[in-house]
Amino acid sequence: MSAATDRRSRRAAGVYRPPVNAARLPTPRPGPLSQLVRTANTLRAQIERNVLRAEGLTWTTYDVLVLVCARRAVETRTAAAEVGIAKATLTNALGSLVDRGLVRRQLQEGDRRRVVLRPTQDGIDLARRLQGPVEAEQSRLFREPGMPSEDSLAKVLRTLATRSQQDVSADDQGGTR
DSSP, X not given: OOHHHHHHHHTGGGOOOOOTTXXXXXXXXXXXXXXXXXXXXXXXXXXXXXXXXXXXXXXXXXXXXXXXXXXSSEEHHXXXXXXXXXXXXXXXXXXXXXXXTSEEEEEOSSOTTSEEEEEOHXXXXXXXXXXXXXXXXXXXXXXXXXXXXXXXXXXXXXXXHHHXXXXXXXXXXXXXX
8 A cells, every 4th residue: 555545544534543653752842941931021021011111111122221321332233132132123122212312322433334322311310210110020029939049040041141142153153053
């Protein structure tokens, strides 16, 4: 019996019957990376709802604002890489921040093709005002029994991010992992 005939006979009367000897693959299950991303999405949404929405910010706009305030001057491509977003996403976030007078775009002195981001005083004031409520939400989550310290979890996450960025750098340079 040919393979085509065998397939047709298993589909007889509209019922598919898998081959008896077919190897069964394990059911896909989410791994730790899936759980990490799901958790990050949940926490991000919670902080947006509980803290940032009142100020008209999303997590992305808040993250960009804090980075620009912390660095005082940062190129757009560096900001996108550090926040972990696409340049187009950064452009959208900056549109809101610039329109609200929280961040300024300036052409770089030595290379007029590059844009440098600088915080305004209003941007610094808003970032400072939001830092407390965001940290309070963070602390509340880490007070739960069985949670690792904030520092130890932050170290693990930084290590993962660094490894991920190293992998991307190796790929960009034609290297292998």
